[in-house]
Amino acid sequence: MNPFAEYAIAFLLLLGGAFTLIGAIGLARLPDFFTRLHGPTKATTLGVGAIMLSSVIYFTARGDGIGISEVLITVFLFMTAPVSANILAKAAMHIGVKTMDGTEGKPWEQ
């Protein structure tokens, strides 16, 4: 395999792994429910995106054709992440989860 492709794959795998790890750390470290929502919708999205991209490069460099299913997985992930975050936020507001001290503004009631 082309060494450039190998470096690119290794780099993207590391990047993806790092972001996924940081997303998990954020889930444990951030102080309240609403701030924890931010981890999975962003850091992890890029993490999975990078891993998928490395998979695309791997299969393309091996000559198996471009991996369209990886692209589809990424698209589905980008479409579903905001929806799940939104539903989680709504549910949390509905049952009145406490926000951390120093949060400005308030969730509304309706």
Next chain:
Amino acid sequence: MLDRLSFPQPWLSLILFVTWQFLSDGISGGSLVLGLILAWAIPQMTQGFWPERPSFMRFWLMPKYLARVLKDIVIASFEVAALIISPRKPRPAFVCYPLELEHPLAISILASTISLTPGTVSADVSDDQRLLLIHALDTEDEQEVISTIRKRYEQPLLEMFK
């Protein structure tokens, strides 16, 4: 009766059909038939959930918007990652964002964009669809959040759905 056999959302049906061909291992008779069935059944089942179609939409502006969002997702991920690792506490805030967009589809695109981009998650839309409640992870100034979203995302969407 004939209603049941039609394709109420032709574009959605086409996208579903093509997506199914990509998902299955190579195009075969079976994948074509199953793709057709899915392209017919899914729009039929979800018909009640779709908002009214916008009267006019500038589709060709979409790629530019998507490129901008993709770039912002990458930047946002680095910012959030840095904040998670740094020892200082985040300064979260709930921000009420007054919507200029009116079409439900445009609002849901904006809300999804907000959830994916720098430090913000959209939490709720008010019942009259005029306000969007946003949770910002780390912000000092509410107005800044609002003006950034207005400039970067809502203006292009307004142009698209005018």
